[in-house]
Amino acid sequence: MTRFGGYQNEIYLQGLGGAKPLFSTDPTKLEESAANLLDPGPYAYVAGGAGSAATVRANREAFDRWRIVPRMLTGATDRKLSVSVLGTELPAPVALAPVGVQSIVHPDAELATARAAASLGLPMILSTASSTSIEEVAAANGAGPRWFQLYWPGDPDVCASILARAKKAGYSVLVVTLDTWTLAWRPADLDQAYLPFLNGEGLAVPFSDPAFRALLEKTPEEDPPSAILRWISLVTGSDRTWEQLTFLREHWDGPIVLKGIQHVDDARKAVDAGMDGIVVSNHGGRQVDGAIASLDALPGIAAAVGDRIDVLFDSGVRTGSDVVKALALGAKAVLLGRPYVYGLAHAGEDGVRHVLRGLLADFDMTMGLSGNADVAALSADALARV
Secondary structure, eight states: OOOTTHHHHHHHHHHTTTOOOSSOSOGGGHHHHHHHHSOHHHHHHHHOOSTTSHHHHHHHHHHHTEEEOOOSSSOTTSOBOOEEETTEEESSSEEEOOOOOGGGTOTTHHHHHHHHHHHHTOOEEEOTTOSSOHHHHHHHHTTSOEEEEEOOOSSHHHHHHHHHHHHHTTOOOEEEEOSOSSOOOOHHHHTTTOOGGGGTTTOHHHHTOHHHHTTOSSOTTTOHHHHHHHHHHHHSSOOOOGGGHHHHHHHOOSOEEEEEEOSHHHHHHHHHTTOSEEEEOOGGGTSOTTOOOHHHHHHHHHHHHTTTSEEEEOSSOOSHHHHHHHHHTTOSEEEEOHHHHHHHHHHHHHHHHHHHHHHHHHHHHHHHHTTOOBGGGOOGGGEEEO
16 A cells, blocks of 8 residues: 655655755645745736635635544554546545646646656646647656546537547546636736736647647747637637537547536536536636535535546645545545645646645545545545534
8 A cells, every 4th residue: 555644754854864845845835935936927827716716715614614533443554545536546536637827837837747747646637728738748747647628619620639639648538627618707817917828828739739720821830819819719708508518428438527517406417418527616716706615515416426427526625634525525536726736836846746745645644543544435424514
């Protein structure tokens, strides 16, 4: 069994030689320190939320309403943290959430994230809004597990081309984001008039796609503004319907996951549509101000469909105890977002790895110290609501 908690001993032993961690091991401090590293525009783009950021706050407050109830003498010395999710064997129930335009926080961008994720055996979910092409990220990820997140283009040929490229490059799961068919009102970005896509950031996927390039009178290299506006018009402004999911199934023969589910009825519709999984998510509070916290939505959704499809969770995960709570409330795995991006900002690949190893160590130790030896056995009985 992998002992992720050993990272603690590694840090202490390195301290004997005067070495300290690259940056804080407290993930709740990373946002503040990233603000001191990044320019205001990139920082706000990563950290900001929709409207008053009420949903961002609600996600964290929901975790605080649950407390872990430790049990003693359970023989939790050896712990089973591995899981099988959507046909992927994972050493721990954690994946890297799709986060676009990573070039705005570090020049190595998604390549650094792909290498760090692969080194730990965790799935990286590549965003359609990547600063690096599908194929380049796959090469950097090597033998690591990788999934692809789709912002659904309005042109069917372009969509099919992107999906075919992802499949050919070894991405095994398709994660379809439903809640961001148009940008929300985001004051943190609006106040600085900052949208990285207009500067050509986060467009490596379409700009390297033959079907998209065929739509253009001039190549993106010859006429960047026209290419940028054409792509934005394809991926924003049009909501989809449940019936349209058949197109994705026709063009993707692996597992398909719907990201952005917050209502039990939508979870049931995902099952009826033949989907393989869902992500209970409110996009980290970036889309609907005043929305329900994802953790509050999770138990009901998991109870309704968790025996038929894989239920994943994101929005607000920061610590190992957060992972325990989400699993106990019905998630099969969690997606980590902003914290690893802050790690990327601090120290590139090493920074991402440091954040991930810290989260895994915290999760591993919290499992043991709370008397839980197997993630598969976690249930709401491990928690108390306060």
